[in-house]
Amino acid sequence: MAASRTQLAAVAETTETSPSGVRPDIIDAATRIFSERGYHAASMSDIADAVGIRKASLYHHVRKKEDLLFAIHEALVDELIDETMAVSSSSVTASEKVRRLLHVTMRFIARNRDGVTVFLAERHAVTGERWQALVVKRDFYERMVNQIVTDGRADGEFVDLPPEIVARALLGMANWGYTWFQQDGPRSADEVAEVFASLALHGLVAHR
Numbered sequence: 001m002a003a004s005r006t007q008l009a010a011v012a013e014t015t016e017t018s019p020s021g022v023r024p025d026i027i028d029a030a031t032r033i034f035s036e037r038g039y040h041a042a043s044m045s046d047i048a049d050a051v052g053i054r055k056a057s058l059y060h061h062v063r064k065k066e067d068l069l070f071a072i073h074e075a076l077v078d079e080l081i082d083e084t085m086a087v088s089s090s091s092v093t094a095s096e097k098v099r100r101l102l103h104v105t106m107r108f109i110a111r112n113r114d115g116v117t118v119f120l121a122e123r124h125a126v127t128g129e130r131w132q133a134l135v136v137k138r139d140f141y142e143r144m145v146n147q148i149v150t151d152g153r154a155d156g157e158f159v160d161l162p163p164e165i166v167a168r169a170l171l172g173m174a175n176w177g178y179t180w181f182q183q184d185g186p187r188s189a190d191e192v193a194e195v196f197a198s199l200a201l202h203g204l205v206a207h208r
Contacts, residue, residue, distance in 0.1 A: 035114035094152025110189035
């Protein structure tokens with residue numbers, strides 16, 4: 001894991017990062033508009049209007065639309081990595097790590113729904129070195145989840161299934177929540193996460 005962290009640090013030093021000094025309200029407006037209209041359909045004029053500034057003024061903060069998309073992606077993946085690392089590096093059992101992972105993920109989606117929509121739906125619009133930097137971070141995140149499952153299998157806590165497939169199933173189950181979860185819905189993010197955890201750890205079959 002330490003080697004992967006070193007790799008992430010190297011990427012941060014050698015690739016073009018999000019533009020410095022971008023106002024949070026600009027990032028928030030871009031996130032909302034990209035989520036509602038789609039990245040390709042949204043324009044810099046749309047974002048400027050949402051912020052209440054002239055389009056020309058917006059270019060003082062960013063050079064192009066992709067700057068904003070990359071800034072959104074990078075902030076989200078960094079936040080998710082930090083929160084997941086706290087789970088993966090803890091001393092609790094693998095089962096409890098899975099439960100905590102699902103809670104972390106659903107809370108993350110609940111508070112960043114527009115951002116997660118942009119992150120998952122528009123990920124291929126980021127290009128070049130920036131995309132490669134995101135891939136490194138994405139792979140690092142997925143390896144943490146994979147390792148939780150691998151450790152649980154090695155300890156005899158989990159059944160003998162391919163960890164990479166189980167990890168993708170866990171992530172897919174939670175990540176798809178961005179398409180249907182509502183903050184004001186009948187269940188909270190933690191309640192949904194607990195249903196996911198029960199399904200992942202105990203399955204659907206009733207043991208009689």
